Each structure stands twice: as structure tokens, then as C-alpha cells.
């Protein structure tokens with residue numbers, strides 16, 4: 001286990017050390033201490049390393065992550081795991097706005113609540129939130145899955161494309177072109193799998209979730225739908 | 230019956246045939262007009278400025294003998310690997326999706342042969358373009374289509390797009406007709422649906438966030454790449470100042486004449502400011518911050534000739550970018566396809582339905598048959614020639630003004646033909662020392 005004191009050595013030294021691991025296949029373990037809300041911690045990592053951040057992080061922690069497992073033993077600021085490609089990011093606390101924005105792959109787990117715009121414009125990532133998700137979550141979400149054990153805020157899935165949204169609690173309101181859809185066997189299987197991967201299988205059961213997806217009415221412009229825009 | 234002189238039919242200057250035709254079209258279809266290209270109305274522009282040339286007080290440089298350098302460094306503020314271009318005319322970001330793969334290849338070929346850079350666009354980086362571009366700028370757009378850290382790292386610079394001159398405050402659109410399998414896969418969307426690219430970035434809002442976003446991109450790319458911030462010509466003084474504050478290496482400023490692949494006509498014609506009005510304000514912001522020439526300024530929007538390049542640089546830009554002109558150099562809107570333009574209900578030099586993907590020249594299309602008409606090697610050669618001509622023209626003017634580098638051109642080399650241009654560009658009306666709004670009159 002490598003321990004890196006971010007307060008003493010600085011962000012640039014941390015990220016360049018982590019970037020230097022590209023291409024290696026050994027699962028090495030890293031621990032980052034004194035993060036003190038710094039931005040861009042472990043951004044752009046491209047190696048199957050296990051990084052534990054002991055404390056809360058600022059903006060864009062684990063941004064564009066590839067392969068790495070990043071655990072935050074605290075809360076995460078805006079844009080955690082933005083544009084993640086692969087790997088796993090686990091936040092023990094809450095996550096601020098835009099968690100997992102534009103993520104293309106991998107798994108983001110938030111054990112607390114996620115703020116507004118969780119999964120905005122997501123493109124393949126899976127997101128499991130143990131608590132609630134804020135307003136405008138999954139705005140323009142293209143693909144991937146959100147599994148939310150709590151409630152969803154206003155305008156869930158506005159202008160949604162093909163992402164699947166599974167919510168266990170209440171949904172304050174649905175955004176333009178987002179509708180409730182039937183849970184079929186394949187959907188129960190997805191939720192079951194993600195609950196397990198997201199360390200939430202003891203907290204909820206797949207049958208408790210409802211599914212939301214795109215009505216696909218805004219896919220091609222039609223003047224009669226203009227009021228939905 | 231007495232034959233009195235009759236009042237000839239008189240068209241209204243308000244309800245012109247073109248306006249009336251648009252009212253009828255809107256009434257029949259219920260949808261606004263979408264098109265490509267830039268503003269078509271008359272606007273104060275570089276044509277309204279003239280160079281004074283040398284005289285007794287200023288002596289010129291000899292045409293073929295005395296050097297007039299044209300190179301430019303971009304990204305010298307923070308990037309470990311700033312960019313060095315032989316000429317200050319760059320190719321603006323144009324999306325793969327809007328343009329065909331071979332057209333992107335040709336842009337790369339032509340720009341590289343002329344010693345300049347090309348830019349990706351909404352939709353991500355293509356192999357055609359990366360492979361054929363010596364220097365490639367990778368756009369970071371609200372849609373983030375195709376965005377990934379590997380392409381960030383194999384780019385030579387990164388351009389965070391906040392806005393575009395054709396539509397400051399607007400998002401993108403790529404209509405279903407142009408969503409081929411390849412475009413759909415790159416964008417991670419179903420084939421054949423209309424795509425609305427968001428107008429705001431998904432994970433930052435405002436200048437303080439932008440600063441953190443730029444820092445994150447620098448961290449991901451180990452502080453190697455120059456980071457540009459592109460803004461539409463809306464509030465150039467503040468946008469430039471805020472981009473500098475946010476840590477940009479280069480500000481790209483696109484005036485309202487700037488082309489687009491597809492936008493509402495009402496947006497293209499009615500939102501934003503002409504580039505002529507934008508440049509002096511951006512330069513002022515850089516000067517006020519002590520950053521002129523330290524943070525470089527690239528301007529675009531209706532640049533067509535070496536004279537335009539020289540004028541933009543005399544007003545304080547470090548380089549320019551071209552979009553529409555590059556497409557025309559490749560062969561877009563060429564009269565040789567006139568019969569096909571006629572069949573589409575238009576004519577060469579007026580064709581702007583680029584969003585429909587039926588471009589007879591095979592450039593703004595994803596149709597494999599139409600794309601085949603376009604030869605990327607020939608297109609690249611034509612673009613190189615055109616870029617060389619623009620550079621020679623700009624050098625001709627600079628030498629006549631006694632300058633041994635294009636960067637030495639200055640506002641004092643210029644006068645204005647119209648009061649509007651004098652006020653906007655901040656150079657005196659020809660034959661006077663009057664800059665409206667500045668020094669009280671002659």
C-alpha cells in the first residue's frame with residue numbers, strides 16, 4: 001500500500017504518479033490522505049489500481065477514470081466520475097451535482113444521496129445511489145442505468161434517450177418525454193445485478209423498483225410536440 | 230379610354246418577397262427554417278476597412294526580397310507543449326456528422342500541407358482527421374459526444390467550446406437524415422433520430438466552475454496541451470476576461486457571421502455581434518489584464534481573404550480560423566454541380582441545406598454515394614493552395630505597411646470606410662481622425 005499525503009505533496013505529484021501506472025497490470029493499492037476537498041483527485045487514471053481517498057473531495061474526483069477502483073471515504077464534490085470510461089468509483093458519503101455526468105462505462109456507487117443532475121447526459125455508465133437523487137437527474141441521458149434506492153427529484157429523465165432509470169421511492173415529477181415503463185424479467189435482472197455490484201443487495205429488492213424510460217416522442221421534431229420542448 | 234401613366238407595382242421594403250415567402254413557408258409547415266452557413270444579411274465587416282499603406286513617414290518592405298514572417302505560437306501561457314504554426318490561418322471546428330469522413334481527411338491534409346492546424350467538432354475525433362492532421366485541436370463540447378481521455382491525450386490542443394458565433398447561447402442539432410451507423414455509434418445514440426446537443430455544459434456553469442474544469446483537463450493531460458476557450462460574439466470584453474481568469478491559454482472568438490452546420494435561420498441572423506465589433510473589445514480585455522499576446526486570440530466569422538486575415542491581425546488578433554471558406558475551397562457550392570443544385574430548388578453559392586445531407590459536392594453529407602464524389606487528396610491540395618494564397622495576400626499587405634511580421638500590423642495601419650465600421654473597429658473614418666464614440670469628432 002502506497003500512502004500519498006496530498007496536503008504535503010500536491011495534486012500534480014499525485015496525478016502524475018497515478019498516470020505513470022498506465023499499462024501496468026498489477027493491482028496496486030494507493031491511499032490518499034489529507035484530500036481536504038481538492039479538485040481533480042485521481043482524474044485521468046488509466047490502470048487497474050485501487051485508490052482510497054481518506055476524506056472528502058472537490059470537483060471532478062476520478063474524472064474520466066479508466067480501469068481504476070476509486071473509493072472516497074467521505075463525500076464528493078460536483079462532477080465525480082465525470083465521463084468515466086470503465087472501473088468503479090464508490091462514494092461513502094453524498095455526491096454533489098452532476099455525479100457521473102456523460103459517463104461512458106464502469107460503475108459509480110453513491111452510498112449517501114446524489115444532488116441534482118445525477119447521470120446527466122450519461123452514455124453507458126451504471127450508477128447506483130443508495131439514497132435520493134436530485135432534480136433534473138438523467139437529463140438527456142443516452143444509455144446506461146441508474147438504480148436509485150430512494151426518491152427522485154423534479155423532472156427526472158428530461159429529454160431522455162435510451163438510458164434506463166430504476167427508482168424505488170417516489171418521483172417528484174417526470175421531465176419531458178420520460179414515462180413509466182413496465183418492469184420485465186430482464187429489468188429485474190439488471191437491477192438485481194446492479195444492487196449486488198453497488199453493495200446494496202441487503203438494502204433493497206428488485207421487485208421494489210419502478211422503471212422510467214423515454215417515450216421517444218421527441219426523437220424527430222414534430223410541430224405538434226412543440227409544447228414539450 | 231385614356232391611357233394614363235400607371236403606378237408601377239412597388240414592393241414593400243418591409244414585406245419583401247423573401248419575407249413573404251418565409252411567412253408562407255412557416256404557415257405551410259409549422260416549423261422554423263433550419264439551415265447551414267452564416268449570416269446572409271449585410272453586416273459591417275472587414276470590407277469596410279482599408280489599409281493605408283506606406284508613405285513618406287512609413288516605408289514599405291520589398292516584395293520578394295525582404296522577409297515578412299507569418300508564424301504563430303499558441304498556448305504559451307501554461308502548456309508544456311505550445312503549438313507552433315507556420316501561418317496564422319487555422320481550420321475551425323466542424324463536426325464529423327455534419328461533414329463526411331473524407332471531407333475531414335481533406336481538411337487535415339490541406340491544413341498540414343500549409344503548416345496549420347485543424348479542429349475536430351461535435352461528434353468526436355475521427356481517425357481520418359487525426360491521421361492526416363499534423364496539429365489537431367480537439368473540441369470539448371457540451372454534448373461530449375465521443376469524448377474520452379485517449380483522444381484528449383492524442384490531441385495537440387483542447388478547445389472548450391462555450392459558444393459559437395452563429396448561435397451564441399444555442400446548442401447543436403444534427404437531423405436524423407445524417408445519423409449514419411458510424412455517426413450514431415460515435416455519439417452513442419440510436420440511428421436516424423434528431424440530435425439536440427445541449428447548449429450548456431453538463432458539469433459546469435459559470436466562470437468559477439470553468440476554471441476548475443480547465444484545471445481538471447490540464448491534470449488529465451499532464452499540463453501538456455494548450456487549452457483554448459471558444460466563445461460566440463456576444464459579450465466579448467467580459468467573455469475574454471473571464472476566459473483568461475479561468476486559465477485559458479487561447480481565446481477563440483467567433484463573430485455572428487460564423488458558419489454553422491445546422492441552426493435556426495432566426496438564430497443565425499439575429500443573435501450575436503459582427504466580428505468587426507468583437508475584436509477590439511476582446512483585445513481591450515486582454516490589454517487591460519496585461520495579457521495581450523500572452524493569451525493568444527484567434528478570431529473567426531466570415532474570413533475569406535488575406536485582406537481579412539491582415540485586418541483581423543491589425544486589430545490585434547494573433548490568428549484567425551476559417552470554416553465556410555475552407556468548405557468552399559474543398560469544392561462546396563461549386564457551380565459545376567448547378568443542375569443538381571437546381572433540382573434541390575437552389576443554386577450554386579446559395580446552397581445551405583447542409584443539414585439535409587444531400588450535398589451534391591459530397592462534403593456536408595453522410596451519404597456514401599455522394600461522399601464518393603469528393604476526392605480528399607484533391608480537396609486537400611485545393612485547401613493548401615487557398616491557405617497559401619491567403620497568406621501571400623496578407624504578407625503583401627503587411628509589407629506594403631512596412632511590417633516584417635504579420636503580428637506587427639496595427640490599428641494605425643487602417644482607416645474605415647463607414648461610420649459604423651469606424652465605431653465598431655475603433656479606427657478612424659477615412660480622411661478624418663474621427664472614431665465615433667471615442668474622441669468627440671473632427
Ligand SMILES: Cc1cc2nc3c(=O)[nH]c(=O)nc-3n(C[C@H](O)[C@H](O)[C@H](O)COP(=O)(O)O)c2cc1C
Pocket residue numbers: 265266267321322323324327328349350351368390392393394459483486487488489490529530531532550551552553554583593
Ligand atoms: C459545417 C460546419 C460545422 C461546424 N461545426 C462546429 C462544431 O462542431 N463546433 C464548433 O465549435 N463550431 C462549429 N462550426 C463553426 C466553426 O467552428 C466556426 O466558428 C465558423 O465556421 C467560422 O466562421 P466562417 O464559417 O465564416 O469561417 C461549424 C461550422 C460549419 C460551417
